[in-house]
Structure formats: structure tokens, C-alpha cells
Amino acid sequence: MSGTVAALDEAALARWMEAHVPGFRGPLSAEKFPGGQSNPTFRITAGSGAYVLRRKPPGQLLKSAHAVDREFRVISALAQTDVPVPKALALCTDESVLxxxxxxxxxxxxxxxxxxxxxxxxxDERAAxxxxxxxxxxxxxxxxVQAIGLADFGKSGDYFARQVARWSEQYRASETQPIPAMDRLIAxxxxxxxxxDGRMSLVHGDYRIDNMIFAPHSAKLLAIIDWELSTLGHPFSDLAYQCMQWRLPHEGDFRGLAGVDRSALGIPTEEAYVAAYCRRMGLDGIPTWTFCLAFSFFRLAAILQGVLKRVLDGNxxxxxxxxxxGRAVPLLAQMACDLVEARG
Known part of the structure; x- marks a missing residue:
């Protein structure tokens, strides 16, 4: 079974929002945001204001993927903290609506x-x-996580062991052609x-600059968005995932920082960014950094392989x-192999 991302049934959505979103007043119109490879996202404009809707895509999906219910739960819980997130309004688990x-x-x-x-x-703004x-x-x-009701938001135990197993399985399930570098990297x-090392925290899972909304005229971070991959896990996985952007090319379909004069732009080096995080967390350093980076390249490659499979399946x-x-998967795998070989 396959499917395509269709327009929303605006009449059905309006009826549901009237019943479940406090203060909602129609009529409404829905417009799909152009970005996003996973959960289709729409701006809802109504008489009572503007909203954002995130939905699962149609069709046959990989197990545990596109967990919009988990997204809703985590941003609802984080409303109690200093972590900036949008205000969650209502979750619909009735698939007959949309x-x-x-x-x-x-x-x-x-x-x-x-x-x-x-x-x-x-x-100065970039630095801020x-x-x-x-x-x-x-x-x-x-x-x-205990205080905000998310103590059961992920499994306990060795996060990296679970994640390597999970994304290896996801990669094999969406594999479309042999990629020798991915095979070497998985091994x-x-x-x-x-x-x-026993470290565990709430992790975002896709922590990068374009999953954030900043104030119109300042460097204030208003909201972190796209929590689909959030779970309880190792905090260094988030840091390493973001730091991949320092290493990815700044050309073609990649929006990385490799080859960019970061000093002239006011952007910190990877080393300075990691050091600032360590100061904030009271750490002396991250001795497993090479593994964390290699894992991040692998995980992104597995995610993009899933994107490619959904394209080919029409979802x-x-x-x-x-x-x-999806065509970037071999490049990411090779970059990780080059990284680990360079570090010995």
C-alpha cells in the first residue's frame, strides 16, 4: 500500500478543532509548508488565529517512525520547563478525521x-x-524527566547499543542498493x-539550526520544533548530531559549514562549541567524541535512506x-569512514 500527501479535509478538521481546541473559531484554510521530509506540516488559518498541524504521512510506514503522538507528548511536557517549545493544543488519535x-x-x-x-x-548576531x-x-x-512525567519516554540501558541496532534495522528495511561504506560503518x-557511561537525558534527535524559530529582531530562541525523534538517550548524541553541520559541505543540497570562514562570520569552531557545552554541563571533555560523530553520520544516513525509500514508494x-x-547516503557513510580512519 502506498499513498501521497493529500490536501486536508478542511471541513472535517474544522469540526474537530471546534470540539477539541479551546477558543477555536472557523472558518479555516490549510496550507502545507514546503519543507519537511517526514511528517507533513500545515499552517491553519482560522477566524480565531493561526495554528500549525503535524500529521503522519499516509501509506505503509516503518515501525516506530512518524510518531506525532510522541511529539505532542514531549512538547506538552516541556511547557513546564525553560526549554522553548510551541504550545501544544490538541492531539487526534482518531484516524477517521483526516x-x-x-x-x-x-x-x-x-x-x-x-x-x-x-x-x-x-x-555578532551569528555568535549570539x-x-x-x-x-x-x-x-x-x-x-x-521524572518531574515532567517523561521518565518512561525511552528505554533504559545502553543508548548507543540500542540506537545502532535500531537504525541498522531501519536501514536494512529501506535499503535500495548496496552501499559498501554503510556496511563498513555499521561493522x-x-x-x-x-x-x-550511564548518562541519560531527554534528547531531541534532530537538533539543528533549521529546527528552531528565533525572534524576528534578536537572537532569542523562541521555539525548538520537530520533536519526532525525541527520546530518552545519551546527551552527546544530540551534540554530535548538531556538530555534523561543521563538517558537511556548504554546497548543493547540503547546508553545512565545511569550507566556510567561520571566524570571519562570527560562528564558533566545533571545538569551541563543544567546549561551551561542556562548561554549561560541568564536563571536562568528551573522550568518545569520534564514536559520537561517526554514529551521527550513520544515523543521518539511515534516516535519509528511509526518505529515499518513501519517495520510491510514493509516500x-x-x-x-x-x-x-537520499542520494547523499553514500557520501555520509564515506565521510564517517574517513573520520574514523583518520582518528585511527
């Missing part, structure tokens, strides 16, 4: 920096934005996984972009 699960949240108006080099900003991201990540990893991760939210990103 065909798949969805939730509605407030719309946060601000700026999204799609390019981590922030070409339209000045050095990167520091705000760093501070928010440390705040997220310091959240007391290396299995053989070089460090002992579990992609943005097919053209999905094809391009």
Missing part, C-alpha cells in the same frame, strides 16, 4: 535560519544565535562502541528534495 494521526499547536512567528552560515546576519542554541541544548539535557560502530512529503537527499 486519515492519519495528527496534532495541533500554536504558530510561533519568527525567523528560521535555513542556512547555518546565516548569510543575511552580522557576526549559536550561543543560544548551545544554551538551549544544555537546558534540554538538564531537564528532570565499525558495532566493534568500537564505548562502554555505557514522501517532498519527493524531489527527498530524492536528492
Amino acid at each position: 486519515g492519519t494521526l495528527f496534532y495541533v499547536m500554536e504558530e510561533v512567528r519568527g525567523r528560521v535560519f535555513w542556512d547555518p552560515a546565516m548569510p543575511d546576519s552580522q557576526p 544565535v549559536y550561543d543560544a542554541m548551545n544554551a538551549a541544548l544544555a537546558a534540554l539535557h538538564s531537564v528532570d 565499525w560502530l558495532g566493534e568500537n562502541r564505548p562502554p555505557d 514522501a512529503s517532498n519527493p524531489e528534495h527527498g530524492l536528492k537527499m
Whole structure:
């Protein structure tokens, strides 16, 4: 079974929102945001204001993917903390309304920096934005999950062991052609996984600059969005995932920082960014950094392989972009292999 991302049934949605969203007043119109490869996202404009709707895509999906109900739960819980998130309004688990699960949240108006080099900003603003991201990540990893009701939001035990197994399985389930570098990388991760150090926190899972909304005229971080991959896990996985952007190319379909004059732009080096995080978390350093980075490249490659498979199956939210990103899987795997070989 396959499907395509269709327009929303606005009449059915309006009836549901009238019953479940406090203060809602129609009529409404829905417009799909152009970005996003996973959960289709829509701006809902109504008589009572603007909202954002996130839904599961149609069709046959990989197990545990597109968990919009988990997104809703985590942003609802984080409303009790200093971590900036949109206000969650209502979750619909009745698939008869729109065909798949969805939730509605407030719309946060601000700026999204799609390019981590922030070409339209000045050095002082870039430095302040990167520091705000760093501070928010440390705040997220310091959240007391027991206190906000998320103690059961993920499994206990060795996070990296579980994640390597999970994403290896997901990758094999969506494999479309042999990629020798991915095979080598999966083997290396299995053989070089460090002992579990017992660290556990709430992790975002896709922590990067374009999953954040900043104030229109300042570096204030208003909201972290796209929590689909959030869970309880190792905090260094979030940090390493974001730091991949320092290493990815700044060309073609990649929006990385490799080859960019970061000093002139006011953007911290990877080393300075990691050091700032460590200061905020009271750490002396991260001795397993090479493994964390290699794991992050592997995980992103597995995610993009899933995107490519959804394109080929007709379930992609943005097919053209999905094809391009799916073709990047061999590059990501090779970059990780080069990284571990360079570190010995």
C-alpha cells in the first residue's frame, strides 16, 4: 500500500478543532509548508488565529517512525520547563478525521535560519544565535524527566547499543542498493562502541539550526520544533548530531559549514562549541567524541535512506528534495569512514 500527501479535509478538521481546541473559531484554510521530509506540516488559518498541524504521512510506514503522538507528548511536557517549545493544543488519535494521526499547536512567528552560515546576519548576531542554541541544548539535557512525567519516554540501558541496532534495522528495511561504506560503518560502530557511561537525558534527535524559530529582531530562541525523534538517550548524541553541520559541505543540497570562514562570520569552531557545552554541563571533555560523530553520520544516513525509500514508494512529503537527499547516503557513510580512519 502506498499513498501521497493529500490536501486536508478542511471541513472535517474544522469540526474537530471546534470540539477539541479551546477558543477555536472557523472558518479555516490549510496550507502545507514546503519543507519537511517526514511528517507533513500545515499552517491553519482560522477566524480565531493561526495554528500549525503535524500529521503522519499516509501509506505503509516503518515501525516506530512518524510518531506525532510522541511529539505532542514531549512538547506538552516541556511547557513546564525553560526549554522553548510551541504550545501544544490538541492531539487526534482518531484516524477517521483526516486519515492519519495528527496534532495541533500554536504558530510561533519568527525567523528560521535555513542556512547555518546565516548569510543575511552580522557576526555578532551569528555568535549570539549559536550561543543560544548551545544554551538551549544544555537546558534540554538538564531537564528532570521524572518531574515532567517523561521518565518512561525511552528505554533504559545502553543508548548507543540500542540506537545502532535500531537504525541498522531501519536501514536494512529501506535499503535500495548496496552501499559498501554503510556496511563498513555499521561493522565499525558495532566493534568500537564505548562502554555505557550511564548518562541519560531527554534528547531531541534532530537538533539543528533549521529546527528552531528565533525572534524576528534578536537572537532569542523562541521555539525548538520537530520533536519526532525525541527520546530518552545519551546527551552527546544530540551534540554530535548538531556538530555534523561543521563538517558537511556548504554546497548543493547540503547546508553545512565545511569550507566556510567561520571566524570571519562570527560562528564558533566545533571545538569551541563543544567546549561551551561542556562548561554549561560541568564536563571536562568528551573522550568518545569520534564514536559520537561517526554514529551521527550513520544515523543521518539511515534516516535519509528511509526518505529515499518513501519517495520510491510514493509516500514522501517532498519527493524531489527527498530524492536528492537520499542520494547523499553514500557520501555520509564515506565521510564517517574517513573520520574514523583518520582518528585511527
